[in-house]
Amino acid sequence: MIQISTHGGERFNLSKIPDKCPFCHKAITPNILIGHTHVYNLEVIMFCPNEDCGKVFIGYYRLNPPSPVPQFSGETTKGTLETKKFSEKINEISSAFVKIYDQAYIAEQQDLKEICGVGYRKALEFLIKDYVILNHDDEKEKIEKTQLGNVIENFVNDTRIQSVAKRAAWLGNDETHYIRKWEGKNLDDLKKLIDLTVHWIEMETLTSCFEEDMPE
Numbered sequence: 001m002i003q004i005s006t007h008g009g010e011r012f013n014l015s016k017i018p019d020k021c022p023f024c025h026k027a028i029t030p031n032i033l034i035g036h037t038h039v040y041n042l043e044v045i046m047f048c049p050n051e052d053c054g055k056v057f058i059g060y061y062r063l064n065p066p067s068p069v070p071q072f073s074g075e076t077t078k079g080t081l082e083t084k085k086f087s088e089k090i091n092e093i094s095s096a097f098v099k100i101y102d103q104a105y106i107a108e109q110q111d112l113k114e115i116c117g118v119g120y121r122k123a124l125e126f127l128i129k130d131y132v133i134l135n136h137d138d139e140k141e142k143i144e145k146t147q148l149g150n151v152i153e154n155f156v157n158d159t160r161i162q163s164v165a166k167r168a169a170w171l172g173n174d175e176t177h178y179i180r181k182w183e184g185k186n187l188d189d190l191k192k193l194i195d196l197t198v199h200w201i202e203m204e205t206l207t208s209c210f211e212e213d214m215p216e
């Protein structure tokens with residue numbers, strides 16, 4: 001329990017405090033300054049202990065009388081937006097994927113949860129098609145026009161990439177359609193499957209590089 005006081009002289013015990021700085025995005029235990037109550041809301045002003053950051057932000061709580069412990073909403077001040085780091089190889093294979101993924105990620109961090117999935121779905125399409133075109137340069141135009149599901153089925157040879165990309169595409173399509181086919185699966189699952197697709201594409205291209213460099 002962490003004890004805080006408000007500028008009005010009230011005291012509260014907090015059972016939970018933010019564990020990540022919204023500015024430097026490091027895992028932290030914030031230093032608490034003071035609280036402010038308004039109706040059933042408690043806003044707690046705190047700052048990042050990281051010397052290179054030190055930014056002040058607010059943690060948002062709900063008061064639930066008669067419970068003496070305010071409930072942390074999980075929300076803090078919106079700080080700086082994060083971007084996802086992709087390897088040089090992935091940037092090389094599809095810079096469009098990296099660009100679209102980051103735009104979707106920005107939308108997600110702005111709580112635009114209904115539309116970021118469509119962005120992730122688009123990013124996936126660019127990744128798969130750019131990756132496939134690398135090995136099927138002569139069929140570039142055909143691949144560009146073919147539906148993502150068919151590209152995965154007919155042009156992706158690696159079974160691990162095919163398996164995760166196919167499932168990512170299923171969930172991605174759910175983000176764009178009126179009716180959800182995969183109840184119980186969500187945006188986090190889509191992102192995990194895209195992560196796996198990225199991972200296996202990296203592994204596959206890296207393995208191929210060595211096989212070409214060092215033929216048997």
Ligand SMILES: [Zn+2]
Nearest residue numbers: 021024048053
């Ligand atoms: Zn910080």
